[in-house]
Amino acid sequence: MKTETKKPHLSIQAFQRMPYYLQYLKKIFAEGAVNISSRLVAQHFGFTEIQVRKDFAAVSSAAGIPKHGFDVKQLIIDIEELLGYRNTNEAVLVGAGAFGSTFFKCDSIKEYGLSIVAGFDINNDIVGKQIHGKPVFHSSKISELCKRMQTHIGIIAVPSDQAQEACDKLVEGGVLAIWNFSQVHLSVPEGVLVQNENMAVSLALLSKHLQDKLKKDEVIPK
Amino acid sequence: MKTETKKPHLSIQAFQRMPYYLQYLKKIFAEGAVNISSRLVAQHFGFTEIQVRKDFAAVSSAAGIPKHGFDVKQLIIDIEELLGYRNTNEAVLVGAGAFGSTFFKCDSIKEYGLSIVAGFDINNDIVGKQIHGKPVFHSSKISELCKRMQTHIGIIAVPSDQAQEACDKLVEGGVLAIWNFSQVHLSVPEGVLVQNENMAVSLALLSKHLQDKLKKDEVIPK
């Protein structure tokens, strides 16, 4: 009898932990592990085991077994399914300069189901050329080409003052998800997702921790 | 009489919004704005005005004035102070290959108070050379040189299977904050911060949104 367990709600936070679980599970599976307990997983990541159990319960089709733990292989299948690494998504890149063009040669992107099919830029030195085998068009063509190619993902790697304009063109071209590497907030209509990758935010967190730490050690030296 | 307002607690979420506020405030200040109301800021970012007021209250030394709003210049000063953009932090880069070396030429990093002073790698083709004027040493020297240079920030840009080892060496060298671009969880002793920059996580979020969106539009076409 198949006990089709109703999956609990998966929070955004939990969703973001999934790639980490997946990477770890794949590693221990390759090393021969068949079962894994929530306690061991929790120890590895520094989480609580309750959290790990809840996370697994929210994605897994098979329940854990007392004294045995969870089926590693099944978990891998379920998480890969959830993350959608199977189906490949096509994306375009806006801003193919020094920073942006690194995306063309970045292999790990492919691994996670993203394929960059074209680049756009306003610099005439690179427009019309190919970078790592991918064509670079002028930015004025963004909407037109996105529509024609049915592309739904856009990567923004242009300077901040050009980001909103690039974003608008992508949206006009039917793009539904934007990976934003500029440092500005992007306004988009409802239904379009902006995923921000903001260096300034990360650096602020690093810098704050460091300042707090150094100040503390100064006052209370061991 | 100076009303020294006791600042409310600043949540991590709120802290991460600060770089966005700062960028926006600087822009409107350059355009001549002296005061700004929480409503306008909220509109720009798609936040609620209550949230904006709370965020500002948590960092600003000056309260907002009814009918006038907040002093733009004062906010800029307060947020810059909070984020620590004034003082520069020195960092080392582990993994100076195709991806890692882009950090050397990345200008925006400097702007946010980070200066990369050296790189490390295990590839003998680049060890001993200079990339964009910065020396690249062999990875076996990480701890030793970090100690000598008193560096407290490390950037990890090596393949996943080498990340934990690199991390350990940095920690041994006295590094207190690690910017992790690998896709694995890093174990560190208490007191050391790991800031993850995980492409897999972002791509998962993008991919999920897209799948949900496309599936929905398929079922309920407009």
Place this chain on the structure above:
DNA sequence: TGATTATCGATATTATAATATTGAATAAAA
């Protein structure tokens, strides 16, 4: 076969963050 123990799932509690409500303050207009 029965006791033991590791591990699970479900429910309850607490912590954190976002939003709604209310009343007060202030600049500008009447």
Place this chain on the structure above:
DNA sequence: TTTTATTCAATATTATAATATCGATAATCA
């Protein structure tokens, strides 16, 4: 000077996520 519109601050509420508690289950061992 009084009124009005706007915007603020403080408190209360709700939403979200993390953690703690407890009873149940299944493999192991006596």
